[in-house]
Amino acid sequence: MRRTASPLSLILLGLGTFLLVLAPMLAWYVTPRAAVNPIDIDTTAVYKGTGSVFDTDKIETVPDQEITVTQRVRGNVAESERSGDAVWDVITTVDTDKSLPAADPHDALDFTPHRWVMDRKTTRPVHCCGESPYIEGEAYLKFPFDVQKRSYQWWDNTGGTTVTMRYDGTEKIQGYTGYRFTATVAPRKVGTRLVPGSIVDQPNRPQVLAEEWYSNHGFKLVVDQRTGRVIYAQTGPRRTLRAPGADKDAAVLLDSEKIAFTTATQQEAVRQAKRDSGLLRMVGETLPAGAAVAGFVLAVVGGVLVIRGRKHPESPGTVATPQPSLTM
Numbered sequence: 001m002r003r004t005a006s007p008l009s010l011i012l013l014g015l016g017t018f019l020l021v022l023a024p025m026l027a028w029y030v031t032p033r034a035a036v037n038p039i040d041i042d043t044t045a046v047y048k049g050t051g052s053v054f055d056t057d058k059i060e061t062v063p064d065q066e067i068t069v070t071q072r073v074r075g076n077v078a079e080s081e082r083s084g085d086a087v088w089d090v091i092t093t094v095d096t097d098k099s100l101p102a103a104d105p106h107d108a109l110d111f112t113p114h115r116w117v118m119d120r121k122t123t124r125p126v127h128c129c130g131e132s133p134y135i136e137g138e139a140y141l142k143f144p145f146d147v148q149k150r151s152y153q154w155w156d157n158t159g160g161t162t163v164t165m166r167y168d169g170t171e172k173i174q175g176y177t178g179y180r181f182t183a184t185v186a187p188r189k190v191g192t193r194l195v196p197g198s199i200v201d202q203p204n205r206p207q208v209l210a211e212e213w214y215s216n217h218g219f220k221l222v223v224d225q226r227t228g229r230v231i232y233a234q235t236g237p238r239r240t241l242r243a244p245g246a247d248k249d250a251a252v253l254l255d256s257e258k259i260a261f262t263t264a265t266q267q268e269a270v271r272q273a274k275r276d277s278g279l280l281r282m283v284g285e286t287l288p289a290g291a292a293v294a295g296f297v298l299a300v301v302g303g304v305l306v307i308r309g310r311k312h313p314e315s316p317g318t319v320a321t322p323q324p325s326l327t328m
Contacts (some may be wrong), residue, residue: 039080051256061150143228185216200250
């Protein structure tokens, strides 16, 4: 009897071997290339809260005002493709009910355009392509992929510096669990502004180059661990004016203890985080694990069948026949 491997056994063995090779490739090669920041992003986040706002018509600070912060982020595809980095143009506006709805964002209480350029894989700032201002730190608008339970340096664009965001446990947003990070900002001078002297307690001077100061009652960010997407953001900005060299605030421009993502913004952020996190989980965990298990089973079955083979009877033409003996 002789043995030969069946076509089925060879197919199973080959397919199993292929899947065993595919599994680590998905985890170690495909996944890192899938976890990249997009260049065609187009999102809008809306924050709402209440606080005190300086009314330029009344020349005084008015309390209990509804405050809306709108942050529009658009990817500059042409610049991104040219540089190889993610180039995002950001416009942030601050409004009260008095300035909403605005036909032009320039009509807002505060209008801040800027550009963030980052490495598509690490999310760290890249200083090119008309970046403005000079952004530093590890994160801004979003965290890096695979967020860790540690402190991160977050760029605070209003303060023009980085803020240490400390890991503070987990929190559910719209039923979805993320990592919570918190921080506060002590008062610091951020610039100057030419104003009437009466605003900073110097009524005898028609114009004064007042100092603009900024602090923050508290940041809170809840972040999707896998993608680094911010699914909830809360800020408590305080912006004031001081007379040159003074150590006390003379006028409050904006003061709110809590301005946070609206429910609609939270829901959209969670939807996108679930989608993107699910895709990364599938490519990085589900498919590699499934491929490894299936490949192992198929390889074992195919190998056993190859070893066992199929038994075939020897061909009659190959069987030795006894020769008659010659006798004398």
